[in-house]
Amino acid sequence: MIQVVPEMQARGYHHGDLRTALIEAGLALLEREGPGGVSLRAVARQVGVSQAAPYAHFHGKRELMSAIATVGFSRLRDLIAPLASDPARSLGELGLAYLDFATANPGLYRLMFGSDEHIDMRNEHLSAASRQALDLLAMKAGRKGSDAIRDPGPIAAWSLVHGLVMLLMDEKLPSGLDQSMPAILRLLEPGIAEHIHEGQP
Amino acid sequence: MIQVVPEMQARGYHHGDLRTALIEAGLALLEREGPGGVSLRAVARQVGVSQAAPYAHFHGKRELMSAIATVGFSRLRDLIAPLASDPARSLGELGLAYLDFATANPGLYRLMFGSDEHIDMRNEHLSAASRQALDLLAMKAGRKGSDAIRDPGPIAAWSLVHGLVMLLMDEKLPSGLDQSMPAILRLLEPGIAEHIHEGQP
């Protein structure tokens, strides 16, 4: 009579959906401690599973971190997609949204855009998710019709916002600059406009 | 008759100048493996001393890394001091010199300007050396006579070059951009000039 449906958290030897549970626990730990503070054993402990259990779902720590970063790139894509496709939104607005994402998820941002010691960019899912998100940015910043990624414009725009994010997260800049952000991001626009004018006679 | 002068490398129980030997070995290891690849035990091994010997000269790994970063800031200061004090040199030239330093010492740059997980910015020598170097940059980029570090100009300039350095080191940008660097760094100048014009009626 009492039908025992296999619920999400099937207690016992088997977990049910350990893979996504590990990713979510990793995401939480990432924001609390930053990358480097994330240990495979701590993630397993959080989920209530033994130290070696994750190896049934990931080849190693790098693969778990890559899966976490993949989630991050998907979130970023979903966040900036409407802004990038709307011609009414300026490049500066896109920069502000990018900045908001980074400051809201500093650990995740560092994992996604930091050195490749923690993630493996040759991972298919990761590189695909990364390209999807970054293409949206390049689309907005690039001179139309040209090989966007080689133009000084988009490179400078990405460098500016990335550097700003990093310096802010690492507390290298004085505090209380929040209302200066739009002005800072707008400083690049005259130069880009000039450069486009030169480039297309 | 045979006078044994206490040479630099006094073999035996005592090393002679273990402190600076550790710093130099750390610098070498840093460029070969990057931060995170530097282990206290590996540095000690390199110098030919036991694992716990460094603790006679440094309170822990963080303090050794902070000493290494202090050397880095001194080098950077010496490198950019002539450029910063010469009014004939443009901001873009200073940016190129900064970029050269970073790409020539990627591990050291990451240690100096990355997150504070490896170094302790409350360390007196480190913060002093850092301020000396950064003040030179702010002097060049800042609107004269104002509180330089709060102006959008210097913040944007530092962010741009820092972001560019990071993206280059982490191989997030396509290769073969070396000759584009001056153009990228110059894109900010029209915006800064405009902003100064607004700010000083």
Next chain:
DNA sequence: GCGGCGTTCTTAACAGTGTCAAGATTATGA
């Protein structure tokens, strides 16, 4: 229903890390 089989998970171990305590060795200064 049920037995085999592959997946999932546990326990145990190995090498590596930072750090500390106790003790041996050397330099220094009164």
Next chain:
DNA sequence: TCATAATCTTGACACTGTTAAGAACGCCGC
């Protein structure tokens, strides 16, 4: 010269990522 402080070694502890060997479980074909 000899006590004292500085320097260095050995040994240990807790932590990390990773692997091997084996136990518990879900499922598929009979």
